[in-house]
Amino acid sequence: MKIDITETLQIDLDAEQWLCSRCGHVHGPARGNYKEGLLVHDRDPSEVHRPLLDTRRYDYSFTPDPKWCAILEYYCAGCGVMVEVEYTVPGHPPCHDIELDIDALKAQWAERGAPAPREFAEPPARTGHSHGHSHHDHKH
């Protein structure tokens, strides 16, 4: 039985695995940290939070100091959906932010029965003129 944990994470209670709720990719053991099975992008903090002051003139520009702040983006290795973003200190292992009692979950869901399958909304139809010059939207 697959149950939703977050918008992009599910746990398969029978297999005891973390799954991507979008594509079904297996991230790893449900009793472990799901982040260990994800792709990680260690972002440059100044890309995420652009300096608000001239960095040639000021040491402090309102952008996080990369010596003290790391911004880690986690993505599904199967479909690329962003699963989590973590602000941490450089060199810290992935924060273990979801640790569930799998045995208790199994007992809880055994009484409830399986949840309804997830349905994802289709992206809105692109109609009318576009301001872009992309030719990727055309359907033939």
Ligand SMILES: [Zn+2]
């Ligand atoms: Zn996925």
